[in-house]
Amino acid sequence: MITNDLLSPALDALPKVFSLADLKQLMPDHQDQAMEVALRWLESGVVRQVAPPRPVFMRTAMGEPVSDELRCQALLRAFPSLVMVGGSVLWRQGLSSQQDGWLECCVSEANSECRLPDVRLHWRPQSWWEAIRRAEGIAGEYHGVAMLTAEMAVADATVFTDVWMPDRDQVQWDRLSTARLSQATEHLKALRQR
Amino acid sequence: MGTQGFSRIVEQRNLGVEAVEMRIQALSEYLAVYRATHASESGRPVYGRIRELRRDIWRLRGWGWYLSSRQQQAPWIAMLQSLARCLAMMLPVQRPNKRRRTVSSATRRLGSLSLLDRAYQALEEDIQGRLLTLRLAQSRRPNGDWGVEIAELEGKAALLAQARQDEFRKGRQVAVICSLLGAVLRLRHWFGLAAPVADMTDRSQ
Numbered sequence: 001m002i003t004n005d006l007l008s009p010a011l012d013a014l015p016k017v018f019s020l021a022d023l024k025q026l027m028p029d030h031q032d033q034a035m036e037v038a039l040r041w042l043e044s045g046v047v048r049q050v051a052p053p054r055p056v057f058m059r060t061a062m063g064e065p066v067s068d069e070l071r072c073q074a075l076l077r078a079f080p081s082l083v084m085v086g087g088s089v090l091w092r093q094g095l096s097s098q099q100d101g102w103l104e105c106c107v108s109e110a111n112s113e114c115r116l117p118d119v120r121l122h123w124r125p126q127s128w129w130e131a132i133r134r135a136e137g138i139a140g141e142y143h144g145v146a147m148l149t150a151e152m153a154v155a156d157a158t159v160f161t162d163v164w165m166p167d168r169d170q171v172q173w174d175r176l177s178t179a180r181l182s183q184a185t186e187h188l189k190a191l192r193q194r
Numbered sequence: 195m196g197t198q199g200f201s202r203i204v205e206q207r208n209l210g211v212e213a214v215e216m217r218i219q220a221l222s223e224y225l226a227v228y229r230a231t232h233a234s235e236s237g238r239p240v241y242g243r244i245r246e247l248r249r250d251i252w253r254l255r256g257w258g259w260y261l262s263s264r265q266q267q268a269p270w271i272a273m274l275q276s277l278a279r280c281l282a283m284m285l286p287v288q289r290p291n292k293r294r295r296t297v298s299s300a301t302r303r304l305g306s307l308s309l310l311d312r313a314y315q316a317l318e319e320d321i322q323g324r325l326l327t328l329r330l331a332q333s334r335r336p337n338g339d340w341g342v343e344i345a346e347l348e349g350k351a352a353l354l355a356q357a358r359q360d361e362f363r364k365g366r367q368v369a370v371i372c373s374l375l376g377a378v379l380r381l382r383h384w385f386g387l388a389a390p391v392a393d394m395t396d397r398s399q
Contacts (some may be wrong), residue, residue, distance in 0.1 A: 020319050020326075035322055042330050049330075055323030081223035108223060126219065129226040138230035146227045 011046060011059060017074045020055035051078040051114045051121070058116070071103060071116050072143035078114075079107045081129065083138070083146045085122065086163030089153040092142050095175055098166035105145065106156075122162050127191055135187040150176055155184035159192050206357040207265050209317065209350065214258040216320070217313035221251050246304075249376075253306055254313060256375030257368075259390055274371065281374075282366035306369035307362060314358045321351045 013026060024034045038057065041047040047057040056078040058070070075082055086104045090096035102120040106128070112121045132138060137152035148156060154176065157165045225247045232240045264271050304312070325347045332340040362368055379389065 020322055021315075035326060038326055039329055039333075042326065043333055049323070049327065052327040053320070053324035055319050055326065080220065081227045083227060108219070126223070129223045133226040133230040133233075136230060136233050138227065138233070141231060146231050 011041065014059070016070060017050070017056065017058050017077050019057070019077060048115050050074045050116060051112060054078040066117055068103070069143045071119060072145045074116055075105060075114075075119065076144050079105075079109070079112070079121075082107050082121075083129075083132065083148060084142060085148055085153055086157050087153075087165045089139075089148050090150060090166060090171060092147065093139065093150055095150050095172050096166040096170055098170040100164060100166075102164065104163050120163075122160070124160070125191055128188075131187045131191055135184055137184060137187070149180070149184070151180040152184045152188075154181060155188050158185065159188040202353070204265070206353050206360065207261055209354050210261045210314070210357055210361060211258055211265075213314045213317035213354070214254050214261065214310075216317055218251055218254050218258070220316070221247060221254070225251070250304060250309055252376040252380050253309060253372045254376075255379050255389075256377075257306075257310055257372045259375050259379060260371050263390075274374070275367070278367040278370040278374070281370045282364070285366055285370070306372040307365045310368065310372065311358065311362060314354060314361075318351060318354050318358075321347055321354065325351065 014022060020034060020038060023038060024031045027034060027037075038047070038055075041057070042049065046060060048060050050056045050058050056074065058066075058074050082105045084092070084103070084105050086100070087096060087098070088100045088102070088104045091098070091100050102118050104120045104122065106122050106124045108124060108126050108129070110123050112123065114121050132148070132152065135152060137149050138146050139149040139152075140147055154165075157163050225244065228247070229244060260271075260274070325344065328340055328344050328347065332338065332344065382389070
């Protein structure tokens with residue numbers, strides 16, 4: 001036990017968000033013990049698994065709010081190809097006056113539990129990513145997380161109906177292109193029909 | 195070789211296929227998001243990154259094809275292995291090149307062996323993550339029936355570690371097989387021929 005404690009690295013030596021691979025790198029001669037160390041940290045509550053069973057962890061501090069930047073960073077480590085959708089996109093692009101309660105993103109894993117506060121993950125088929133690319137449906141990044149274009153976000157919400165959207169009168173529709181909206185809907189409708 | 199030894203090898207190869215498929219899916223999704231995010235940008239860094247990602251996916255597909263064909267005991271496997279042995283001997287030993295043009299282009303390109311090792315490592319970490327989740331649940335609810343699932347995952351992790359050791363012992367041959375079969379698959383794709391492995395759908399173009 002004492003030997004184990006001596007061998008385990010200090011939690012402070014790791015960034016706020018880290019993976020099992022990062023922990024292994026800190027203890028190159030005792031990589032097999034990285035699992036034990038991670039389990040001890042999880043049991044004592046000093047870290048939490050971002051999205052079990054993914055081996056990505058976040059250091060926790062009592063009462064400390066989790067910033068958007070940190071949430072995005074943790075999500076990206078767990079799901080490198082996740083994309084922000086729905087009302088979260090409209091709010092962050094300044095097209096909605098109603099703020100989202102949860103940060104909503106899409107992943108391709110069917111069973112994706114997320115232990116981050118105020119985050120919701122939704123499943124999309126693998127072909128969704130290709131459809132998004134073909135439709136040029138990404139507008140940019142928010143702390144590294146790819147964001148759908150406003151038109152694509154509306155089309156996705158209409159087709160998949162599982163994400164939060166602001167009230168109709170809270171969205172600046174005049175800033176959205178009708179042509180792009182119908183084009184985006186066409187791209188996504190094909191996926192829904194499969 | 196006993197039946198147990200044989201089924202162990204089969205399981206190891208299945209895990210190899212699983213690791214490769216998981217990595218192909220992850221890279222394809224990442225490539226789709228990367229291309230869509232940088233659609234408006236042009237220039238060498240973006241194109242270079244896209245080209246490298248595609249190349250990685252083709253090489254992984256090549257290795258996946260090799261593993262599944264070996265599993266099905268395809269007649270051309272023995273010939274391919276001999277060819278890879280010969281070509282591997284002809285390959286020059288790589289030395290660090292002081293005259294590399296830029297650091298970025300050098301770091302971007304991943305050798306076939308590193309690429310495959312990363313794929314196997316990703317699956318290993320995935321299994322370890324599942325193990326951690328289960329062990330944590332077990333420590334919180336010791337009366338639950340966790341033993342069987344934990345033992346199964348531990349067995350899988352051990353098999354995968356063994357597969358990593360066994361498969362990559364002859365690193366240069368592995369690299370030759372990856373590049374050769376990756377190139378064949380790419381050619382087939384250009385000529386509009388269907389992928390020889392059913393589940394390797396093309397999403398990189």
